[in-house]
Amino acid sequence: MNGEMSVIVRTITRFVYGLIVVFGFYVIMHGHLTPGGGFQGGAVVATAFALLIVAFGAAGLKGKLNDHLLQSLEEVGALAFLVLGFIGIGTAFFYNIIANSGAVFGSPTPIGPNPGFLNTGGTLPWMNWAVGLKVMTGLASVVLVMLVGAREEEET
Amino acid sequence: MTAQAVIQVFILVLILAGGILAVWLRDLLAAVIALAGASLLVSLEFYILQAPDVAIAEAGIGAALTTAIYVIALRRTRRKEKE
Numbered sequence: 001m002n003g004e005m006s007v008i009v010r011t012i013t014r015f016v017y018g019l020i021v022v023f024g025f026y027v028i029m030h031g032h033l034t035p036g037g038g039f040q041g042g043a044v045v046a047t048a049f050a051l052l053i054v055a056f057g058a059a060g061l062k063g064k065l066n067d068h069l070l071q072s073l074e075e076v077g078a079l080a081f082l083v084l085g086f087i088g089i090g091t092a093f094f095y096n097i098i099a100n101s102g103a104v105f106g107s108p109t110p111i112g113p114n115p116g117f118l119n120t121g122g123t124l125p126w127m128n129w130a131v132g133l134k135v136m137t138g139l140a141s142v143v144l145v146m147l148v149g150a151r152e153e154e155e156t
Numbered sequence: 157m158t159a160q161a162v163i164q165v166f167i168l169v170l171i172l173a174g175g176i177l178a179v180w181l182r183d184l185l186a187a188v189i190a191l192a193g194a195s196l197l198v199s200l201e202f203y204i205l206q207a208p209d210v211a212i213a214e215a216g217i218g219a220a221l222t223t224a225i226y227v228i229a230l231r232r233t234r235r236k237e238k239e
Contacts, residue, residue, distance in 0.1 A: 035208035043216035050224040146228050
């Protein structure tokens, strides 16, 4: 096996993984308007990471995608979700304090039928980003740890 | 039967065929591919039943990530099942 796969797989991976990452970020970004959200978009981005890991091997990605970085980012996602839950604690846990406040994702929502506006939703889109970060790095680190563990066992 | 019912029965039969193939095949890599195909068809069925949310999660995790993990595990173990 020795790390990377054939040149066909590596070329197709270079073409495709950027598109998959952009689609995953789109699903996370529009989580409060369209189907999907943090978990689904994070899983889509994690498949792009899994494609990179399987195509280039753990050795081909050395330094760019190590499991230490991925696990740190996973903890950042979890902590960001908790902080977002706690910023409305003056009223209630998970209170939506950003909605209609004019901050990012905080513009007032118009009443009545409308196509859906991206800059609304309050804390919900921020929580989608936190969950998306946690899911994409968590699932990528699962695949990476699996591959690195298999390699170490092979060498000994 | 309406056209949609015919399509649904067709997809369900294909899902069943994929599951039976995954159990019956002796080549474990082929069994993993059959499982991934069945998972992709389940995702299509979710989309037809108007649950695009679940369809995205099923396509991402069921068809892609578990297949990658199974293939990595197969590299370290035997490819053929023992008789």
